[in-house]
Amino acid sequence: MNKITINHTLPRVFAGRTDISSDTWLREVVLERGHIYLIEAASGTGKSSLCSYLIGFRDDYEGQILFDDRDIRTLNQMAWTAIRQRSLSYMFQELRLFPELTAWENVQVKNQLTGHKSAAEIEAWFERLGIADRRTTRLSRMSFGQQQRVAFMRSLCQPFDFILADEPVSHLDKENSAIMGELLLDEAHRQGAGIIVTSIGHHMDLPYETTFRL
């Protein structure tokens, strides 16, 4: 997948509203592979909705969203599974981790599916992100900030053309946020992938090329 086109799209719940002033909704936005984008949003402007549309979890919108030239409404379940495994990685704002598994197992759930990273590589991430000692800790016993780092590692355990990180550092300090940023850039560069980060204020420090306001 080389580009994502958001073509005059609007969440249905906003239909009929006249006060929409957005760089994204009801406009044509093209996100290209290899570039870094920031989507800034205030609460209630539809950030979560946009992410749900892009990952194929919801389709309650007007207009069109295209992956390359294909309308994503026409994708079937098999195509979505393939996209989620190989083309579009998504770090959820609500993390969507499994509290009954350990930190390590939560990353492995994804890596077992894709076989993308070696155990050594994942161990190195744990070290760099400062939670090496929490590897065997059940996720439910970890702080949200620590969980965010686990979710981040999980999102890197797959090949991708785009990585969509929904408020990835909302609960992280500057130092960890910077380490995460480095790892993200590193992975994206290696694959020539695009990075899309959303934020409602406290955003990851990356060399953004374009910023959209929702």
Add this chain to the structure above:
Amino acid sequence: MNLIWKLLRRHISAGQLAGFFLANMLGMLTVLLSVQFYEDILPAFGGEDSFIKNTYIILSKQIAAGSSLRGEAQTFTDADIADIAGQRFARSVGRFTASQYQVYASLSMGGSQMGTSMFFESVPDDFVDVEWPPLREGEVPIILPRSYLALYNFGFAQSQSLPKLSEGVVSMIQLDLRLRGEGGAERQLKGRVVGFSTRLNTVLVPASFMQTSNEELAPSAEPQPTRVIIDVNNPADDAIATFVQEHGYELEDNSLEAGRTTYFLKIVAGIVMAVGLLISVLSFYILMLSIFLLVQKNSDKLQNLLLIGYSPARVSLPYQLLTISLNVLVLLLAIALLLWVRHLYLERLWQIFPAMSEGPLTPSLLVGFGIFIVVSFFNIIAIRRKINCLTRA
């Protein structure tokens, strides 16, 4: 897979699955037993007699207290037979031909010699459903009534401390036969029992043998049939009973009774099978409800797995394997129980019908396997559909 199972086994209710297991097992066992019982018991009622077709009845003339003293003939005349053959219900009529010479049969068993005077009869080969084995020089194939064997096993052998005999063993025994006819003509032969008839109450030999032996040993005697066998369109036809009564004949055969018993058995087996199937269907619903509840309780986890790239097929697999394992277990246990119960009832039945041969197991096994396939198939489809519902918010 292990991690997925670790996630998805949460909320599995052992109680619900045990409930399904018992219900499904009960349903399966009921169906299998009804099929097996039907297969085992039906031949005992002569529904499918191995030698005589279903639609044959046998007529004889009534032996009244005075008739033999008055010298009235107990035999069927040509006119009688023509009359019977002309009846609506009769397709064809065959005469019983009796041997016109003396027969003495003996055999030695366990060092003791047993012998008896007896007789032979024959009916046209068309009325016997099996092929007689080819005649061998010096040997006569014989079909005995099953009741003779029972009489021997339960009446005679028991009181004389002789071994009980199965049909197979009897078939291996050779009888020494001595036929004595007019003017001292005599023939020595070997006799071999080639089968047993539930229906035909006589010592049966092939028609061709009867003809040649009568001609040879009693050339001057004219055999008069005392019984006739009739191939009828419908043994339950009222016209038969009326005709028999009007002419003072006797219906020797119990085919009408057997027909009714068979019919009754079929109905009972059918009802039991239907009840079993109903239980199976209900147990299927229990399982489906249980699995749906499980999917519902784990829906967050399932949805998360789908969103990080697991396919619905992969996510459905643990639950599908779970239900199929349960179904396999149910099938195997039901078959084991079936064999056990069958063993119990066959033992009882053999006491009543010693000559009874057990029916084949294949039909009930096929039915069990069929139910397993159908139930598993719908389980797989239902789970997959339920999971597919989770792919969208």
